[in-house]
Amino acid sequence: MAALQLEKQRGRYAALAIAAVVIVVGIPLWWKTTETYRAWLPFSEISELDSLQVHALRPSSRQNHVCDSIGSAMIYNRVFDKADLSLHMLSESSCGSVVVYVIPESSTLLPEDVKVYVGQRRTALLRSPPFKTSWNLKEVLSNLDVEVEQVVSTMSFGHQDIVAALSNRVRMTKVTKESMADSMRAIKSSPGYEITFSLLNPDPKSHSLHWDIEGAVQSYIQPLLNKLAPIANFSVDSQILYYAVLGVNPRFDNSVSAYTLSADSLSHVINPVEARLGSNAASSNPVLNFLLYVPDAHHSPLFIRDHSKRKVPSNAFHSPRWGGIMVYNVNEMYGPEAERPVDININMAKVMGVFLAQLRLMLGVQHTHPPTGFVLQSPGSAGLADWELDRLLWSRSVENIATASTTITSLAQLLDQIGNIVINDNIAQQVSSAVTSLQSAVAELEAGNLAFALQYSREAILASERAFFDPSLLHLLYFPDDQKFAIYIPLFLPMCVPIVLSLLKIVSEAKKRRADKQAKSD
Amino acid sequence: MELREFINFPGLTFPGLKITLLKPDIFFKQWYSWYSKIHSSHLESPLEVFHNHVYRLGIPDSHIVLMLADDMACNYRNPKPATVFSHKNMELNVYGDDVEVDYRGYEVTVENFLRVLTGRLPPSTPRSKRLLSDDRSNILIYLTGHGGNGFLKFQDSEEISNMELADAFEQMWQKRRYNELLFIIDTCQGASMYERFYSPNLMALASSQVGEDSLSHQPDLGIGVHLMDKYTFYLLEFLEEVHPASQANMNDLFKVCPQSQCVSTPGHRTDLFQRDPGSVLITDFFGSVRKVEITKDTINLTSPVEPPIKRSGSSDIQIESLTYVDQLPVAEIIHQKPKQKDWHPPDGFILGLWTLILLVFFQTYGIKHLKHIF
Numbered sequence: 001m002a003a004l005q006l007e008k009q010r011g012r013y014a015a016l017a018i019a020a021v022v023i024v025v026g027i028p029l030w031w032k033t034t035e036t037y038r039a040w041l042p043f044s045e046i047s048e049l050d051s052l053q054v055h056a057l058r059p060s061s062r063q064n065h066v067c068d069s070i071g072s073a074m075i076y077n078r079v080f081d082k083a084d085l086s087l088h089m090l091s092e093s094s095c096g097s098v099v100v101y102v103i104p105e106s107s108t109l110l111p112e113d114v115k116v117y118v119g120q121r122r123t124a125l126l127r128s129p130p131f132k133t134s135w136n137l138k139e140v141l142s143n144l145d146v147e148v149e150q151v152v153s154t155m156s157f158g159h160q161d162i163v164a165a166l167s168n169r170v171r172m173t174k175v176t177k178e179s180m181a182d183s184m185r186a187i188k189s190s191p192g193y194e195i196t197f198s199l200l201n202p203d204p205k206s207h208s209l210h211w212d213i214e215g216a217v218q219s220y221i222q223p224l225l226n227k228l229a230p231i232a233n234f235s236v237d238s239q240i241l242y243y244a245v246l247g248v249n250p251r252f253d254n255s256v257s258a259y260t261l262s263a264d265s266l267s268h269v270i271n272p273v274e275a276r277l278g279s280n281a282a283s284s285n286p287v288l289n290f291l292l293y294v295p296d297a298h299h300s301p302l303f304i305r306d307h308s309k310r311k312v313p314s315n316a317f318h319s320p321r322w323g324g325i326m327v328y329n330v331n332e333m334y335g336p337e338a339e340r341p342v343d344i345n346i347n348m349a350k351v352m353g354v355f356l357a358q359l360r361l362m363l364g365v366q367h368t369h370p371p372t373g374f375v376l377q378s379p380g381s382a383g384l385a386d387w388e389l390d391r392l393l394w395s396r397s398v399e400n401i402a403t404a405s406t407t408i409t410s411l412a413q414l415l416d417q418i419g420n421i422v423i424n425d426n427i428a429q430q431v432s433s434a435v436t437s438l439q440s441a442v443a444e445l446e447a448g449n450l451a452f453a454l455q456y457s458r459e460a461i462l463a464s465e466r467a468f469f470d471p472s473l474l475h476l477l478y479f480p481d482d483q484k485f486a487i488y489i490p491l492f493l494p495m496c497v498p499i500v501l502s503l504l505k506i507v508s509e510a511k512k513r514r515a516d517k518q519a520k521s522d
Numbered sequence: 523m524e525l526r527e528f529i530n531f532p533g534l535t536f537p538g539l540k541i542t543l544l545k546p547d548i549f550f551k552q553w554y555s556w557y558s559k560i561h562s563s564h565l566e567s568p569l570e571v572f573h574n575h576v577y578r579l580g581i582p583d584s585h586i587v588l589m590l591a592d593d594m595a596c597n598y599r600n601p602k603p604a605t606v607f608s609h610k611n612m613e614l615n616v617y618g619d620d621v622e623v624d625y626r627g628y629e630v631t632v633e634n635f636l637r638v639l640t641g642r643l644p645p646s647t648p649r650s651k652r653l654l655s656d657d658r659s660n661i662l663i664y665l666t667g668h669g670g671n672g673f674l675k676f677q678d679s680e681e682i683s684n685m686e687l688a689d690a691f692e693q694m695w696q697k698r699r700y701n702e703l704l705f706i707i708d709t710c711q712g713a714s715m716y717e718r719f720y721s722p723n724l725m726a727l728a729s730s731q732v733g734e735d736s737l738s739h740q741p742d743l744g745i746g747v748h749l750m751d752k753y754t755f756y757l758l759e760f761l762e763e764v765h766p767a768s769q770a771n772m773n774d775l776f777k778v779c780p781q782s783q784c785v786s787t788p789g790h791r792t793d794l795f796q797r798d799p800g801s802v803l804i805t806d807f808f809g810s811v812r813k814v815e816i817t818k819d820t821i822n823l824t825s826p827v828e829p830p831i832k833r834s835g836s837s838d839i840q841i842e843s844l845t846y847v848d849q850l851p852v853a854e855i856i857h858q859k860p861k862q863k864d865w866h867p868p869d870g871f872i873l874g875l876w877t878l879i880l881l882v883f884f885q886t887y888g889i890k891h892l893k894h895i896f
Contacts, residue, residue, distance in 0.1 A: 185815075188656055220823055266814045268766070271580045279584070284652055306816045316817040321658070324817060353820045361817075383821065410696035418689070468697065471642050474633060 012509075015502035022499060036420055039428035045435050046412040049405045099123045100148055116151055116374045121386040124151050154374065155387040156394070166402050185320035186364030189399045191462055192233040192285040195221070195359070196323075198277060199346075200244040203296030207330060208341040211292070213238045216348035220356060224383030228363065230454055231396055237280065246293065247272030250302055256311075259295070259302045261327075266304070266317050269325065288362050289323035290355045292346070300331035316354045324358035326351060356383050365392055393454050400457035401441055407464040408434055421474075427467050434463035575761040576662075579809030587638055587653055589625040591667075591677055624651050632682045639690045641699065657698035662706070662807040666754065669709030671732055672717075688718040695721040702795070704807045708753045710735045713789040724794045725802075727775065729753030730786035737785050752784045764804050766811060772799035 099122055117125040126147055187193070197217070201209050217236055225234045246269050250259035261269075279287050295302040304312045304327060318324035328351065334342045365388050377385070384392075408431060415421055441456035576586065595606050595617045606617040625634060637643050638653050655661060667674060673681040694700055705726040707715050712728030719726065729736040729751065739755040750758075756779035764770055776790045776799070792799050805811065 263814075263816060267811045268580070270812050270814070271582050271810060274582045274584065279649060282648070284649055284654060286654075286656075304816065312816050312818075314817045314820045316820075317814050318817050319812045319814045321656070322812065326817075349823045353823045354817060356821045356823070357819050358817055360821075407697065410693075414693060414696070469641050471637070471644050473642060474636065474640075 011502075012506050015499070015506060019499050019503055022496075036422045038415075038421075038423040039425045041412060041415065041423065041428055041431050042435055043412055043416070045439075046408055046431075049409055049435065049438060100126050100151055102126050102144060114375050116147075118151070118155060118374060118376045118387070119385075120377045120382070122155075122390065124155060126151055151374075156391060166399065185361060187286055187288065187321045187362055189396055189403065189461070190232060190286050191458070191465075192235065192283065193363075194280055194283065194285050194287045195225075195234060195236045196277065196279070196287060196289050197236070197238040197355070198289065198291045199238075199240045200273070200291055200293045201240065201242050202245045202294075203298075204242050204341065206297040206340050206342065207294060208343050209240075209294055209330075209346060210343065211346040211351075212348055216352050220349075220352040220383070221359070224356065224359065227382060227384050227389060228392075230393065230451065231363075231458075235280070235283075235285075239278065241276055244273060244276050250295075250299055256303070259299050261302065261304050262309075263305060263307045263317075270319055270322065273325075286321075287323075288359065290358065291323070291325040292351055293325060293327050294330055294344075294346075295327065297331070301329035302327050303329075314354050314357075316358065318358045318361065321362070323362065324355065326354050360384065363392070364395065390450060393450055397441065397445060397450070397454045397457045400454075400461045401438060401445070404434060404438055404457065404460040404464040407461075407468050408438070411464070411468050415473075422472065424470075424472055427470050427473065430463045430467035430470075434460050434467060437463060575758065575764070576808060579764065579766055579805060581808075581810045583620070583622045584650065585810070586622070587625070587651070588621070588623050589630045589635065589638075590623050591627065591630040593627055622650065628677070630677065632676050632680050632686070635676075635682065636686065636690050640693045641697065653699070655699050658701050659699075660807050661700045661703045663703065664706045664708075665715075666708040666751065669707070669711060669715065671711050672714045674707070674709055674715060684715045684718045687715060688720055691719060691724060692721045695723070702797075702802075702806070706757075708736060708751050708757075712736065713791075716791050719791070719794060722794055723796055724791075725772065725799065726791040728789045729779070729784065731789050734786040753779050753786070753788060756783055761804075761808065764808065766805060766809050768803070768805060770804045772802045772804070775804060 101123060103125055115127050119125070126144070197213055199209060199211055199213075201207060217238070221236065225236070228234070246261075248261060248265045248269050250261050252258075253260045273291065274289075277289055277291075304315055304317060306312050314326070315328070316324055316326035328346060330342075330344050333344055360383065365384060411431070415423060437456045437460035441453050441460055444450075444453035444456060577583075594600060595604050600606075604617065625638075638651070641653065643652055653661075665674060667676075669675060672684045675681055691703065694703075700723070702723045703725070705716060705719075705724065707727070708729040709715075710730060711732050711734065713731045716724075716726035716728060730753075737752050739750045739752045757775075760775065760778045772792075776788075779788055781787050795802075
């Protein structure tokens with residue numbers, strides 16, 4: 001009897017020990033080993049980013065030099081662009097700032113009808129409105145406020161530009177059609193762009209075309225790309241395609257005895273050609289294509305007509321976010337008796353002038369419509385005035401900050417929602433660096449340091465894109481609950497049944513013993 | 523700048539359209555296991571859609587991601603190799619010279635499909651295998667194959683569930699990888715696949731409701747399988763009449779293949795779509811017409827300092843005559859004498875012939891001459 005009792009006791013202890021091991025060791029072990037590795041992410045900071053407010057400071061300084069002290073020769077010759085250059089040397093204008101020089105009303109530096117001359121760099125010459133000699137400096141300056149404000153809003157960014165930059169995240173109700181079209185035309189911010197120049201020669205039997213593309217890119221395009229280096233990396237390619245035709249048949253117009261392409265048929269030109277254009281398979285950067293089409297001898301000359309049937313002086317058209325096509329007629333360069341194929345050198349200056357203008361539009365350099373009395377200096381060979389560049393940098397910074405913050409917040413939301421995704425350490429590191437870069441970018445923007453703000457925003461967007469598009473973040477682990485049960489039940493149920501039953505037996509025996517003891521003591 | 527061209531397409535620069543086509547089944551396995559059921563072969567459907575219509579309406583290959591799980595054109599049981607026909611009278615080879623299949627065979631997996639949609643591809647993936655869409659792109663996704671309530675079969679061993687698809691579309695929306703998305707699915711119980719969508723700007727069409735089967739259309743008695751699904755067949759018939767300037771809208775597309783023709787009831791879902799379906803043109807998704815603007819401004823550039831090299835007449839240019847390089851000069855490589863052949867004893871035929879000659883000789887001249895020989 002005692003031995004039986006001892007056996008039973010041992011059995012009870014064994015069952016309890018097994019149950020203890022299962023609960024204390026087994027369950028935590030199972031939990032730990034089936035956990036997905038999720039590195040720590042700064043969720044609180046990310047949720048702060050969600051309601052980020054950016055105050056961009058637009059620095060401008062007013063110089064009140066009375067400009068009679070500029071070289072008298074310049075005044076006599078009214079060479080105001082050289083004056084602008086020397087004024088620029090006077091004061092170092094930092095990136096993003098606008099310097100306005102006020103000249104007296106009677107000065108002959110600017111022609112009569114010109115009120116403001118906006119230079120190639122960041123300076124502008126403003127002719128002051130008449131003021132009374134009795135006014136002191138403060139009153140004079142405050143009188144100028146309106147004019148200066150006008151100058152600065154032309155040269156620098158405004159509310160409309162910022163909203164247009166954020167067009168894919170902000171409702172476009174309060175934006176003019178003009179800036180909406182601008183935002184649709186400009187290619188989205190990206191760390192790099194590929195620019196491809198293609199020469200289409202449909203008739204190699206008649207024309208043997210030579211174009212010095214390397215020299216042209218070096219002299220004309222590269223200065224612009226160097227100036228835009230803070231925004232993105234650019235890579236330039238070129239190619240020549242033979243027997244490449246436009247997909248549209250031009251119509252012969254008797255009135256000008258030339259072939260014409262109407263504006264409506266232009267939309268159908270690009271798609272058949274695009275199949276023939278290659279691209280750099282290794283990079284997934286957006287591509288901007290610039291095509292130069294030399295019509296074949298039978299369809300020369302070829303002109304493009306706009307919607308009002310007028311001839312287009314540049315003979316070129318462009319498609320938003322894709323690139324541009326220019327038609328270059330060569331029929332005047334040779335006579336009918338020339339030996340075929342005719343050697344033709346393409347005038348790269350003319351071609352690049354058109355392509356550069358199209359490139360500016362594609363990259364988001366907005367059209368400026370200055371008020372009357374303003375004269376804007378042409379950007380010349382650099383392709384871009386400094387203040388235009390600043391405007392582009394402002395809108396790019398804001399766009400980058402917006403995109404990066406949305407990416408990070410949606411990534412955090414996604415990772416929160418789907419508990420099964422593994423978060424590796426490198427992703428956590430990218431997210432943290434993106435958050436810190438974003439915060440720095442916002443701080444720099446508020447302080448008005450445009451160059452630093454752009455740099456931080458670029459870092460932020462690179463890090464956030466890398467984190468979001470990391471190939472390891474794939475949630476192919478969608479298990480509905482019934483599938484989870486189906487997996488675990490055959491493994492754990494046979495093991496748990498004896499343990500639970502023996503525990504129950506122990507409990508019921510203990511209760512019975514207590515009831516017996518109770519009955520005995522009573 | 524003319525703004526007229528933007529007015530017709532509110533919020534759109536150009537309908538840069540990308541298509542993902544999918545055919546997830548293994549063909550011949552299905553032939554054996556499903557022979558008694560009326561299911562289609564599926565491969566012709568995406569190829570038909572691709573070759574005939576989308577290409578014709580202007581979408582270039584670089585904007586199409588085509589995933590075909592089978593290689594029926596090169597399967598050894600195909601009686602006409604390298605061709606796939608959509609009609610039993612074999613008039614149109616949909617697998618032409620220029621079909622660009624981006625994912626084929628075993629590359630068509632749920633993982634790759636979701637990676638293409640969300641953009642989470644390894645950095646070494648080439649451009650043609652990526653979905654390079656932006657916030658102004660309209661995307662058309664067409665799936666066909668075998669499916670059930672809430673899933674679509676891939677490669678006979680995997681499934682994609684409707685929840686995964688909905689999550690993938692939400693991630694695409696978060697990153698603004700599409701402007702509007704049209705989702706067409708031709709499988710059994712196809713409507714279950716779009717039940718769980720929750721992202722904006724999605725429109726979905728399915729060939730059958732939950733609980734119904736999608737049926738196939740016409741068999742080819744030569745190879746013994748069906749060529750196309752009923753819904754796809756009538757959809758393609760509808761698309762035949764669409765040309766690049768057509769004004770047909772989505773409401774017409776919803777009417778394709780009513781129950782009288784298709785036996786199953788096609789369904790659609792438009793509650794997540796912001797525009798009214800009656801104002802959405804078919805060519806918004808199936809075709810691609812780019813917006814163009816005339817370039818008004820040019821920049822005056824001065825010529826560079828060095829003029830470009832002027833080439834003189836062609837007679838002055840020395841052109842060497844071109845020949846093929848002798849890539850394998852055999853005579854220089856092989857310097858050995860021809861090998862001595864080993865001697866082999868004469869084989870049976872020669873022996874037999876000589877025996878015959880000797881016998882004839884001795885038969886003629888008698889046996890007494892034998893002692894002269896031996």
